[in-house]
Amino acid sequence: MLSKKTKYGLKALTYIARSESDMPVQVGLIAKSEQIPQKFLEGILLTLRKSGILGSKKGKHGGYYLRSLPSEIKMTDVMRVLEGPIAMVPCVSLNYYEKCDDCPDENLCSVHKLMIQVRDNTLSVFRNTTLADLSNTSK
Amino acid sequence: MLSKKTKYGLKALTYIARSESDMPVQVGLIAKSEQIPQKFLEGILLTLRKSGILGSKKGKHGGYYLRSLPSEIKMTDVMRVLEGPIAMVPCVSLNYYEKCDDCPDENLCSVHKLMIQVRDNTLSVFRNTTLADLSNTSK
DNA sequence: TGTATTTCCTACTAAATTGATAGGATTAAT
DNA sequence: ATTAATCCTATCAATTTAGTAGGAAATACA
Numbered sequence: 001m002l003s004k005k006t007k008y009g010l011k012a013l014t015y016i017a018r019s020e021s022d023m024p025v026q027v028g029l030i031a032k033s034e035q036i037p038q039k040f041l042e043g044i045l046l047t048l049r050k051s052g053i054l055g056s057k058k059g060k061h062g063g064y065y066l067r068s069l070p071s072e073i074k075m076t077d078v079m080r081v082l083e084g085p086i087a088m089v090p091c092v093s094l095n096y097y098e099k100c101d102d103c104p105d106e107n108l109c110s111v112h113k114l115m116i117q118v119r120d121n122t123l124s125v126f127r128n129t130t131l132a133d134l135s136n137t138s139k
Numbered sequence: 140m141l142s143k144k145t146k147y148g149l150k151a152l153t154y155i156a157r158s159e160s161d162m163p164v165q166v167g168l169i170a171k172s173e174q175i176p177q178k179f180l181e182g183i184l185l186t187l188r189k190s191g192i193l194g195s196k197k198g199k200h201g202g203y204y205l206r207s208l209p210s211e212i213k214m215t216d217v218m219r220v221l222e223g224p225i226a227m228v229p230c231v232s233l234n235y236y237e238k239c240d241d242c243p244d245e246n247l248c249s250v251h252k253l254m255i256q257v258r259d260n261t262l263s264v265f266r267n268t269t270l271a272d273l274s275n276t277s278k
Numbered sequence: 279t280g281t282a283t284t285t286c287c288t289a290c291t292a293a294a295t296t297g298a299t300a301g302g303a304t305t306a307a308t
Numbered sequence: 309a310t311t312a313a314t315c316c317t318a319t320c321a322a323t324t325t326a327g328t329a330g331g332a333a334a335t336a337c338a
Binding site: 001002007010011014034035036075088089102109110111113114115117118121122124125129133134135 | 140141146149150153173174175214227228241248249250252253254256257260261263264268272273274
């Protein structure tokens with residue numbers, strides 16, 4: 001299941017990408033418009049900022065903004081920040097690989113083989129999708 | 140993340156598919172060979188039986204057996220029984236559809252669009268994979 | 279300089295899920 | 309009868325999820 005965190009995060013990013021103004025977008029606005037608990041969203045945007053996807057400005061007239069063009073923001077990156085590893089098992093994860101304690105030889109493991117395929121397919125979706133696709137912006 | 144339940148279930152099914160004998164396969168044997176807590180595995184095989192994928196025989200010399208040929212057992216069915224819905228969000232689930240309370244129009248929802256793609260790709264893997272592929276059996 | 283407004287940070291919490299374990303009932307072969 | 313297997317229910321500890329609470333820090337602007 002997709003976590004609320006990821007869902008909210010994606011919606012927020014889309015909202016920001018669609019914003020015409022060159023002023024930073026405030027959490028309160030997004031929360032209200034997208035029906036997301038504000039305090040929860042604060043935390044999510046914070047991790048997106050720490051990961052480098054968003055930038056922020058504090059104080060009055062502060063808010064969040066994208067640090068790249070929507071078309072440059074790949075879903076692989078966004079999903080890894082919000083949802084964690086894309087692979088369903090650590091033993092097929094590219095970025096967070098971990099051997100299974102059980103499995104003596106993962107080349108012979110039936111689960112491994114299947115999950116590699118799932119990973120590759122999911123990855124191809126995320127690699128070929130940017131925030132511009134999500135938000136229907138051409139930028 | 141793939142649950143242990145699913146992982147163990149897939150391994151057990153593979154084990155049973157590979158078994159040459161026409162006697163039913165006992166839980167204890169699988170548990171030992173695949174390093175799975177026996178009592179936990181009992182429950183898993185039980186749900187696989189209730190779903191119709193496995194058959195069982197009670198009492199001495201009892202155990203579990205496949206109710207179809209491995210090549211007839213599709214991963215879509217197995218995964219739905221073990222892991223639940225294949226979609227990452229209920230609003231793109233074919234078998235367990237549910238509307239999101241927030242989303243006023245899901246055709247305009249950016250998350251929806253993305254998750255449809257992920258679902259379709261994952262589904263195509265599971266539709267084109269059978270237990271025979273997992274277990275390298277030709278049957 | 280002060281006040282309002284915003285992000286930032288830490289800590290806490292209730293509920294759900296996961297990964298088991300325990301104990302025994304039921305069924306079948308010998 | 310005895311033994312060996314599945315079947316069934318209940319319980320539990322640890323983790324994760326989805327928030328909430330309260331305030332510190334920074335910034336704009338009067």
